[in-house]
Amino acid sequence: MATNGTTTKPPPMPSPLRNSKFLQSNMRILVTGGAGFIGSHLVDRLMQNEKNEVIVADNYFTGSKDNLKKWIGHPRFELIRHDVTEPLMVEVDQIYHLACPASPIFYKYNPVKTIKTNVIGTLNMLGLAKRVGARILLTSTSEVYGDPLVHPQTESYWGNVNPIGVRSCYDEGKRVAETLMFDYHRQHGIEIRIARIFNTYGPRMNIDDGRVVSNFIAQALRGEALTVQKPGTQTRSFCYVSDMVDGLMRLMEGDQTGPINIGNPGEFTMVELAETVKELIKPDVEIKMVENTPDDPRQRKPDISKAKEVLGWEPKVKLREGLPLMEEDFRLRLGVLKK
Ligand SMILES: NC(=O)c1ccc[n+]([C@@H]2O[C@H](COP(=O)([O-])OP(=O)(O)OC[C@H]3O[C@@H](n4cnc5c(N)ncnc54)[C@H](O)[C@@H]3O)[C@@H](O)[C@H]2O)c1
Numbered sequence: 001m002a003t004n005g006t007t008t009k010p011p012p013m014p015s016p017l018r019n020s021k022f023l024q025s026n027m028r029i030l031v032t033g034g035a036g037f038i039g040s041h042l043v044d045r046l047m048q049n050e051k052n053e054v055i056v057a058d059n060y061f062t063g064s065k066d067n068l069k070k071w072i073g074h075p076r077f078e079l080i081r082h083d084v085t086e087p088l089m090v091e092v093d094q095i096y097h098l099a100c101p102a103s104p105i106f107y108k109y110n111p112v113k114t115i116k117t118n119v120i121g122t123l124n125m126l127g128l129a130k131r132v133g134a135r136i137l138l139t140s141t142s143e144v145y146g147d148p149l150v151h152p153q154t155e156s157y158w159g160n161v162n163p164i165g166v167r168s169c170y171d172e173g174k175r176v177a178e179t180l181m182f183d184y185h186r187q188h189g190i191e192i193r194i195a196r197i198f199n200t201y202g203p204r205m206n207i208d209d210g211r212v213v214s215n216f217i218a219q220a221l222r223g224e225a226l227t228v229q230k231p232g233t234q235t236r237s238f239c240y241v242s243d244m245v246d247g248l249m250r251l252m253e254g255d256q257t258g259p260i261n262i263g264n265p266g267e268f269t270m271v272e273l274a275e276t277v278k279e280l281i282k283p284d285v286e287i288k289m290v291e292n293t294p295d296d297p298r299q300r301k302p303d304i305s306k307a308k309e310v311l312g313w314e315p316k317v318k319l320r321e322g323l324p325l326m327e328e329d330f331r332l333r334l335g336v337l338k339k
């Protein structure tokens with residue numbers, strides 16, 4: 001009993017599966033959004049551990065079964081067509097909650113649905129975590145810092161976000177999702193983990209995903225001009241997907257709730273990124289300046305001191321090493337062979 005007269009509930013019991021003599025060594029893990037870009041790489045890593053059973057729940061809005069084709073039919077893997085805005089009844093020990101469109105083009109396409117996914121979807125997954133006693137990790141975003149007035153961004157910075165802008169369905173949606181995570185943690189004793197992910201790139205991104213790295217690589221391979229949105233001096237920090245997955249798994253397995261920034265602190269202007277793609281992939285390609293969209297953050301770079309200190313994590317793959325790995329995958333999918 002708390003001293004202020006309110007009742008503090010004890011944390012829920014972990015899933016009975018953890019005590020089953022048949023499944024003792026098994027961990028049953030739900031990955032929402034597991035058919036998407038980061039989610040499918042995470043599934044690959046989780047499936048490498050023979051003690052893990054993995055369940056993916058995805059509505060295929062931006063993800064695809066193709067990303068998971070090597071696991072379909074595997075006895076330790078299950079794929080469910082499910083929209084997280086509806087409740088889900090499964091018995092699991094851990095939940096990686098990724099479901100949400102991540103590319104601005106897709107999250108702005110149906111903003112009401114995006115905010116429902118972030119708010120109702122996260123509520124549903126927290127309700128599930130509460131019912132079965134699972135630990136839950138939310139993939140939040142660097143967008144919670146908005147157009148940041150602090151640089152680089154530390155986790156203690158509260159951000160500079162437009163609450164009524166065209167990006168709000170996503171950035172405010174993720175801010176509410178973080179709030180819900182902490183309220184369930186404080187009120188119901190749920191074990192939570194929050195990762196604030198900075199721009200991540202790598203093989204398997206949708207060719208027409210619309211994010212900058214996939215756009216530039218696809219444009220270079222198609223021989224089209226690279227579209228730098230004005231002014232081109234805005235910065236981003238790009239993390240290769242294997243580093244991201246490693247950071248997410250360390251956070252889930254560790255004892256810190258976060259929020260913790262997971263990203264690569266290497267910072268580039270969009271003109272620098274275009275020039276790097278041009279140099280590495282197609283030196284004769286044109287770079288053209290095009291109009292930008294409202295509220296585009298002007299700078300973004302993670303302070304990863306906390307991830308280094310509490311997770312022993314830092315990214316290993318530099319942009320110039322990661323871009324050719326993504327180029328290889330895009331060449332195969334676009335059918336453009338290297339000359
Ligand atoms: N990639 C990045 O740079 C980045 C940066 C910050 C945060 N994140 C977060 O990481 C997560 C994964 O991002 P990603 O790059 O893999 O994006 P993605 O669009 O490739 O994957 C998102 C997945 O969620 C699914 N999904 C969307 N809405 C859903 C719903 N209502 N119900 C069920 N499934 C739904 C999609 O079909 C897709 O498979 C997202 O939560 C995103 O906000 C990504």
Ligand SMILES: O=c1ccn([C@@H]2O[C@H](COP(=O)(O)OP(=O)(O)O[C@H]3OC[C@@H](O)[C@H](O)[C@H]3O)[C@@H](O)[C@H]2O)c(=O)[nH]1
Pocket residue numbers: 101102103104140141142143197198199210211212213215216227228229230234236270292293296297
């Ligand atoms: O073709 C393009 C596309 C984008 N851009 C620019 O590239 C920068 C990055 O844009 P992206 O669309 O890749 O992504 P953003 O950084 O705006 O948002 C991203 O950051 C955090 C995540 O949560 C989001 O999921 C992710 O989309 C922006 O300044 C944009 O103006 C271009 O210059 N050309």
